[in-house]
Amino acid sequence: xxxxxxxxxxxxxxxxxxxxxxxxxxxxxxxxxxxxxxxxxxxxxxxxxxxxxxxxxxxxxxxxxxxxxxxxxxxxxxxxxxxxxxxxxxxxxxxxxxxxx
Numbered sequence: 142x143x144x145x146x147x148x149x150x151x152x153x154x155x156x157x158x159x160x161x162x163x164x165x166x167x168x169x170x171x172x173x174x175x176x177x178x179x180x181x182x183x184x185x186x187x188x189x190x191x192x193x194x195x196x197x198x199x200x201x202x203x204x205x206x207x208x209x210x211x212x213x214x215x216x217x218x219x220x221x222x223x224x225x226x227x228x229x230x231x232x233x234x235x236x237x238x239x240x241x242x
Contacts, residue, residue: 143208143212144208145157145177145208145211145212146211146212146214148179148181148184148186148188149188149214150179150184150185150186150188151179151181151183151184151186153179153181153183153184155177155178155179155180155211156177156178156179156180157175157176157177157204157207157208158175158176158178159173159174159175159176159195160173160174160175160176160191161173170196171196172194172195172196172197173194173195173196173203174191174192174193174194174195174203174207175191175192175193175195175200175203175204175206175207176189176190176191176207177189177190177207177208177210177211178190190207190210190211191207192206192207192209192210193205193206193207
């Protein structure tokens with residue numbers, strides 16, 4: 142399993158921790174998610190995601206799901222030749238890294 146990518150807003154490494162324990166209001170079953178979050182004081186966005194359930198699949202599976210959700214990034218194609226029309230989105234595929242030559 143790969144670790145979480147850096148925060149998309151500040152570039153720092155996020156923390157991975159267990160979320161609060163809770164209970165399903167309908168059935169009363171316990172649940173606890175894994176949280177991936179940027180808690181750096183310099184990061185004004187403070188993004189976080191919670192996924193998985195320790196009681197339904199175990200900690201390893203929950204951690205894998207939370208990290209996969211955190212690592213999702215928009216796939217954006219660079220336009221080095223200026224062909225993009227005004228108003229079109231131009232993004233970078235951060236999951237693959239950038240080759241600066």
